[in-house]
Amino acid sequence: MYLAAVILAVGAGAIILAGYYVPALAGLQGLLLSWAIILAGSAAVVGVFNLVLVHTTRISNREKGGVYSAILLICLLGTFLYGLAMGPSDSGMRLVINAVVVPVESSLMAVLAVSLLYAAVRLLRHRPNAMSVVFLVTAALILVASATLPFGEVGPLNDFLRPWLQHVLALGGARGLLIGIGLGTLTTGLRVLVGADRPYGTR
């Protein structure tokens, strides 16, 4: 069984890889990718069922917070049924999104903004070193350069410093990160293809 899993994983990876270079294998590549899409969609459904099961168990066991689990299940079931019936373009469905989902997540992002600011303010208290100073100074300059002052832009700041920071420092760093990501992805793919890495399970 384990050997069969290895053969399937390596074979599928090799076919997908070869599909980029061999047009004859494009059809087989597409078939395997379609299977992957189906499996991924099924995984989302399985995740939803798992969520339902966990909260149902919590309610049946009368655990603490069971009321919230009940609210979650009710909302989940109602939204699911309503979305299936009316579709995502329905005004009621948009209302759910606009009145619940977007404000909640946006609020979390706002809290994140405050937390990041707070962490930046206290950075020198916890880590008073040169790198922290450099980090804070850079962040402050980018913030200032991203905005405009009431009396207009600060010429050297907006015309020179911000582009230089974005297109030299940030771009160089981003390229380095992307190259690293590409090499890591390539290495991981090759290791999976040769069977060195078995993310699908080890003996």
Place this chain on the structure above:
Amino acid sequence: MEDTITCPVCGETNPADLVLCRNCQWPLRSTTGSEPADGGAIRSDDSAPQDSTSWTAIPDWLRDLGSDAEQSAAPESVIRDGMPAGSEPHAEEETPPELPSRDQSAMDEVPEWVARIAGTTGSDAEPGSEIPWGKTEARRDEAPAGAEAMGPTSEQVTSGQIPSEDEWRPAFDESISKQTAGPGEGEIYEWLRRLDASSPAGGDVPTPGSKPNAGAADNRTPSQAAPVLPAEVIPDWLADESMGSGPTAQAGTDVASGVPQAGPPAADEMLSDAAANATGAKRQIEPQQNGAVGALPELATSGLSGIDVDAVVASMQTPDWLSEGIPRAAASDERLPPAAREQEPIAPAELPSWVQAMQPVESIMQAASGGAAEEAPVDRGPLLGLQGVLPAIPGVGKPSGKPQVRAMRLEVTEQQRARASMLEELLVGETRPIPLKAASLLGSNRSLRWALAAILVVILGGALASRSQSFPLPVGIPNETLRAIQSVENIPPDARVLVVFDYEPATVGEMEASAASLMDHLLLLRHPVLALISTSPTGSVLAERFMANTLASRAYQPGVGYVNLGYLPGGLAGVRAFARDPLQTVPLGADAGAAWDSPALQSVAHLTDFAAILVLSDSLESGRVWIEQTSADRGQVPLIVVSSAQAGPMLLPYAESGQVGGLVSGLNGAAGTEMANGGLPGFVRRYWDAYSLGMLLAACMIVLGGAWYAWTEIRARRAPVGI
């Protein structure tokens, strides 16, 4: 068969069924059986007299001995070196040992005193010569002269010419009387002189005071040889013990221990010793003969006759195996020195009272047990009838139940108690943790967090609510943004444009404001038909929201102006599959209808059928997936990315390398598109004051806060240590 057997030693008439003499315990017959089978340990001689009358008149033991005497010289004799005949089933097949020959050389080894005992007067017999164990048979046959006087010889036995007791008894008594007369004075001195000459250090020669049978110790095996001490070195107590011991004790002790006897030998004493030794040895041999004759040494199992056996036994030392079975308890006390044997009462010491008080256990045990109770036999239980059993003490060995609680209270004075309390406080104070003073320069952390949040909410909320436009939009437009605008403007009218909504509801505010102007510019200029798709589960709903709210002014209707293809699962694989074959990968729309069959998308079969691909992404991953996985299938179709300010710098390399047709990054990049779109729809302008003010506030807070904490840190380092 006769009904009685006469003991050849004491002359006691015994019933024929007795094995031992009831008077002297002398064996009356051989225990190995009177009729040994062929191949047995002891065989009957074929040359034995056939006269049944004379043969049956011989006692069994004598007949056996006689038979054995004839067979002992045979090479197939199985009796050798004390090895039991019965224990050697294949003894006949083995090579017979070299038995001593019956020549005169063996006779030369017989000590003189042994020869005298046996009645022989061989001039070549030297005192002190040893008779080896293996040569005892030879010695037995080599004393015929003395044997004639003492009793029937083996030849007489074997030939059936056994004289009656009346015939050999007087000669025997006469010989004994001669022997018991002992050596004369001249012989003693001559013997003593030989002792001095031959063994100055006290060798094996008998001392003047030693008994003749002490010379028999010379016949012991080398392992049993013990130095014979001269009379001068023998302590008095030992000499007294030897002299005072009875014949029985000597028979039991001298043979076993080999301790030389002191004192002049008397004739009767010699005889009694010899008889006693023989009796003792025979008594030790007897039990073993019952089990196996072979357990006896050669001498014991060989057929010796009459007084010859006594003389031999008296002239030899008993080996260890035989001496171990001899009880020594009777002689143990006699071997003690006279001082030790004296039973003078010793007055008990007068113990002080405090010493007597230190014997509680003993006194309790004496009181509890009592001597009489221990000596009394047990009258019940499995030890019934045994004496000396420790009596059962009530309570001992039984579970005592719950132990008694004994309160231990230390009697201390008030002063001592006060000092103990003080010491205890000191010890507790040493281990008590001392809380450190927290440096609350800006109050609590929670207060700072709330303060920062309050500042941002109040100021930014006020800016949004006031709809102020104090902060001008940036003048310059980034190059990547310009390319995005140009790409949008290059889209042919009424073309199909694929719009990917890959952002989360958390970034709706930023993403909608960033993409609104570019989308509005696109819709305004080219009126494309949009195909909406998302790799996020909430993306399709956000797309509907975007079209319904942000672009509401363009009045795009679902199914006509745009088609929502819904959620594309599979992440990277899904994007790759969609790029290869959109129709097969997403056959249905978000409303479960045939999306590709709608009039809006009828002309689309491949990715290249779209005029442009517009990706709205708030993360590097989703933007990178769409850029990389569609590059091989989109051909010359421009891919324009609208990203959040967070993902913009990471996607900028793709824009710089030409893989992306244009990039609008965040609100700052959208300001350029909005300006290019004539300020429509105005989201950037609406948010710009709050955005700029928030950026400035954040920068100020970071600078001020960092400076404050840096100063406090420097001040703390300059402060003296130890406070």
